[in-house]
Amino acid sequence: MLSKQKLFPWIFLFAALLIVFAPLPIQAQPVERTVRIEAGDYAFSPAVIHANPGDRVTIELVSKDVVHGLTIDGYPDINLQAEPGKTARTTFVANRAGTFKIRCSVACGSLHPFMTGKISIGPNLLLYRAGGLALLVLISGAVYSSRKQKAAQ
């Protein structure tokens, strides 16, 4: 006879697996996309870029003050270098989905190590799934503590 108590861990395990592995429907078709990014004063502008998986993305890097670089975590072939008067361009296919950090790759002063932005290719599945798991942790925690309280009474 399966008591509720024994059933709960399985329910939560199943929910967790669902959250981690359930595929989300593919929403957007790949398109051609051009983004102009200005780099200056230790920041990229815009600092957050969105693209669909499979997009052909062209990045134009315009520097406003000194020599800046641009690399994207997870896309090792991209390495732009731009300075005032010399806009750099590159085109790539966003075949790797996820949210990746954009970094400046040429030492541009004291805050250079923190000169970052991010590019989201497709929905940020890691964030959604982890958030879902966190919610599940709360719910399961609430269930367990209420059961504990009932048992103590």
Added chain:
Amino acid sequence: MKKPELIARIFLFLLLIAAGAAGVIAAVPAFGPGSGEIHELHARMPENGGWSLDTISAKAGQPIHLRMTSDDVLHSFAIGQSDRPPVDLYPGKWEETTLVFDQPGRYTFYCTRWCGRNHWRMRGTILVTGEDVETAAQAETQEKPLYLALDLNLDAPHNAEIVPQREPSAERGRALEQRLPAYALDRDTYLKNSPETVWKRLRTEPALADLDDAALWDAVAWIWARQTSPEKLAKAAGLYATNCAACHGETGKGDGVMVEGLPRFDPANIHKEGHASTSERLGNNQMAESEMGLSAPGDFTDPKLLLGASPALLEGKLLRGGMGTGMPYWGPIFTEEEMDALIAYLYQFAMDTDAAVQ
């Protein structure tokens, strides 16, 4: 003292002395090979002090050893009017190079990677002294630049009154070469006259009366194209991108990133002190900068601007800079060939002069 205590203290002091010694060795910069003088040169943005050495002195023929690094952003070390490839200086990384100057004189070293608004001010001098006084004296007396010989006023407005309706094309103008008078193909004419002036003279030629205005402009474009070559234009394109585009714009419109927000330069409004006032406001915060004399350059793609300027005038502006606008002076930086090529390249913004010379 007990033996273990003694051993422990000795061990501790040895480690501390090792750490301290490393510090002392690092703090004394002149630790290095002794042959010849080694100058340690730090590159910094002009706002942070510029080159750590303003002047390097040497004798003619004496090798100058330089050990260079950057203390803040990416800089580069280059010698003006020289073929030496620039040496990129990355922050924290060291480069070594050796220079030798056979001729005495003043040489300029400068930075070739943009390092902020004051990048062009990052220049230093290498003073090379020699025993041969005559050579030194000869080096001093160079040819006077043309704008001085012609007594041109570099700061006066030079807008063309007559402008072409469509962009003049050297390719179309080439077909007219046989019909052009001798003076039109003379280098002297090219140097001393603006395209507009040459066009006006051609317009008075009875032999060319059957050509319409546009065809004559094409002929002028061809006259300009003959004075240069695609190879020189390609080289000049690189010079422009490295040195000029930051202010003058990658498309020549005077909209480079370094002049964003500055008022547009209007020579008609120069005050006695040489500061340009504003006739057109482009953004906020101009007051301080217009009083400092900084302004955005004119639009090279506007035919009124370039077609009214002679190569001699442009050479003068490049050599002397100034004009109360923040335009740098390039005299010590470009060789004569580079200057010629660059001037020819500038006209490309108003005329299509990129045509192969047969």
Added chain:
Amino acid sequence: MSQFTVQEHNPHVFEKGAASHRNPLIYSRWPLFIARAITLAGFVLTILAGLFGSVVGSQNFAIIFVWIAWWTALKLLFIPLGGRSWCAVCPIPMPGEWISQGGIFPGGKKIGLGRKWPKQLTLGKLGVLNLHGTWLQSAGFLMIGLFSAVTLTTPALTGWVLLGIIVLSFGLSLVFEKRAFCNHLCPIGGFTGLYAQAAPVEIRVKDRAVCAAHTEKTCYQNCPWGVYVTALQDNGPCGMCMECIRVCPHDNVSINLREFGKDFIESRKSSRLDEAFLALVMLGCVMAFSAVFLGPWGELRRAAYQVGSANWMVYAAGFLLFAGLLIPGLYALLLRLGGPVEKFGKSMARFSRPLLPLGLAAWIAFTISFAFAKLSYVLPVLSDPFGRGWDLFGTAGVVWSPDVSIISPILQAAVLLGGLLWMGQAARRDADTARRALFIQIYGLMITIAMLFLLVG
């Protein structure tokens, strides 16, 4: 094997009875001394590199080793695995301790006033400043937050800060007993003591009855931290130096392996309000640091960097309000929503333990996000600590940049979720009602979602 009793002076090694299997790593004072000598020499090198080395942070031993190498080791190894184990080898108190105890090994002529640390400081009309507990350490860590953007990127400033700390610690050792700086001022020691309770090691007495009969309390006399070992119930005050193990005449102290976070679940004395406040300040700080250093907000980062400017004043006010008031206040609110509370401070203190696994996980995740990409600087800077172009060990040109773009965010998310799970366990154990436990866990969820957004969002 010779036998020594406590009365005979042989201060560097103890062997009791005929037992020859005493682990020399524990019972000999040499291993700890060698470790401390090395860290002290490294500390001196760090200060010299900071003051005289390259001004470019990535080429300077001070920046890379303090803010990348040591910080990562502290957060990922020393604390989670060893509790306050860094404190056992930290060089900062050593010059003071060696001078005040009269030698590297104890037993020499003591120097110094040996005063007790005052309980409070009367500031005239302003009132009384509580000097005990971790209030000063909370304030210290908030100060670090205000100036961190500049300190992390300016080698000279790092050098001066470290020099100032060791001089301060030394001075305090001449006036006060025990490890005055470590116990009451060190901002690192503050949170290390809190998170040490998660560690799988502990130093405890074996049999309390033995201690009850022992009047001399040798352990307390010899503990550099002033800990009364019999009464030690959690890892917070213990610096893991194992001196008590060495000096106990009855060999009644041992270092034990145990399950992670045992201190969270064993019933013990209640937490203090100052510990609760520090735990909350640490949560606020990790979120603020994540936003400033790892976020895409250039304006915020610049404001944090331009110390002294108007923008920085706004940043400073915002940071202090957020970490010092908003985050603690939010917890107080949620506790109140969880049920009736007694005196405000008492319930904050009573329910503060769940904040510890949450905070530890958040800082570990932050460290992974911050440091993994920069670990590649460690090898080159070992060969060229001053950024002069040296190559002492041949590693100056090593370029090692593994692609961590997939594994690092997953690791961070997993750590954050683990912290939330662990917090839930602690909350369910400590809370008086299920509703209270729920609201504590809601707070944990909010912090976790915020950190997820900041780090992997």
